[in-house]
Amino acid sequence: MDYNMILESIYTESQKCFGKGKVSSYIPPLARIDSKKYGIAIKTVTGEEYKIGDADEPFSIQSISKVFTLTNIFHAWGNKIWKRVGKEPSSNQFNSLIELEKDHGIPRNPFINAGALVITDMVCEHYDNPKDSLLDYIKKLSGNNNIIYNEEMAASEAEFGYRNAAVANFLKSSNNLKNSVQDVLDTYFHQCSIEMSCIDLCRACLFLANNGKSLEDEVLLGFRQNKKINSLMMVCGLYNEAGNFAWRVGIPGKSGIGGGIVAIVPGKLAITVWSPELNKNGNSFVGFKTLESFTTLTKESIF
Numbered sequence: 001m002d003y004n005m006i007l008e009s010i011y012t013e014s015q016k017c018f019g020k021g022k023v024s025s026y027i028p029p030l031a032r033i034d035s036k037k038y039g040i041a042i043k044t045v046t047g048e049e050y051k052i053g054d055a056d057e058p059f060s061i062q063s064i065s066k067v068f069t070l071t072n073i074f075h076a077w078g079n080k081i082w083k084r085v086g087k088e089p090s091s092n093q094f095n096s097l098i099e100l101e102k103d104h105g106i107p108r109n110p111f112i113n114a115g116a117l118v119i120t121d122m123v124c125e126h127y128d129n130p131k132d133s134l135l136d137y138i139k140k141l142s143g144n145n146n147i148i149y150n151e152e153m154a155a156s157e158a159e160f161g162y163r164n165a166a167v168a169n170f171l172k173s174s175n176n177l178k179n180s181v182q183d184v185l186d187t188y189f190h191q192c193s194i195e196m197s198c199i200d201l202c203r204a205c206l207f208l209a210n211n212g213k214s215l216e217d218e219v220l221l222g223f224r225q226n227k228k229i230n231s232l233m234m235v236c237g238l239y240n241e242a243g244n245f246a247w248r249v250g251i252p253g254k255s256g257i258g259g260g261i262v263a264i265v266p267g268k269l270a271i272t273v274w275s276p277e278l279n280k281n282g283n284s285f286v287g288f289k290t291l292e293s294f295t296t297l298t299k300e301s302i303f
């Protein structure tokens with residue numbers, strides 16, 4: 001497969017799609033991002049890398065961080081995590097409180113904010129220094145020691161994080177947070193502020209395409225655990241548009257409102273795209289289109 005040629009053709013073709021979405025504006029450091037940024041990277045399980053455009057430029061990974069907290073704690077704790085968070089898609093907005101009350105404080109899945117906050121609470125319980133340990137884990141997965149928390153971004157998330165604070169308080173009142181609301185929110189806002197490039201994200205997520213193992217054969221997730229994470233990404237990874245993503249793209253993925261989407265072709269590769277203009281569901285407009293073209297041109301979807 002000539003991935004370089006495919007990336008070039010998608011990159012050129014996608015230029016006409018710019019201007020149709022809107023950069024996230026709920027916090028100032030995200031609102032400032034140049035809407036024309038566009039990068040794509042691929043890493044295959046045989047170790048080859050391909051990239052085009054702004055694929056080396058770090059951007060705010062936002063909700064893509066939910067994959068890393070989840071894989072970290074699932075590997076450490078195993079199935080007991082599912083007593084406190086569900087595995088069903090949600091048709092409500094990612095930061096909704098509606099279902100949480102109906103479901104007695106057990107979030108539908110780990111990729112909506114309520115579920116991610118419960119997972120972050122577990123990370124806070126598991127590590128003495130959760131923020132350091134989480135960053136170390138991501139540095140190790142990506143092989144990049146320069147990955148950082150963007151402190152300005154984290155502070156801004158905290159300043160405007162009324163909705164997340166409401167969700168965290170509701171979880172606490174339902175007995176589904178063990179740590180203080182403040183500690184969990186602080187770790188959560190920091191994980192959202194992590195900056196990585198498309199190529200960092202491909203390297204860090206490649207194990208999900210490789211049966212849970214690094215290319216050096218280290219087990220990062222058991223085979224069955226890996227299958228479960230990919231399944232969850234498939235049904236819950238794109239906010240309340242996961243059905244549309246499955247329909248149009250046909251592979252597991254996880255998006256963030258920084259405009260990144262990581263997607264996995266099981267057994268073959270990880271692909272990441274970054275383009276900050278979002279559609280009305282909070283997913284990268286051009287990113288979505290890029291991945292649709294990718295699976296169409298390569299016929300590398302799981303269906």
Ligand code: GLU
Nearest residue numbers: 062063113192256257258
């Ligand atoms: N920091 C954002 C929030 O929690 C993450 C949103 C996202 O990427 O989905 O509201």
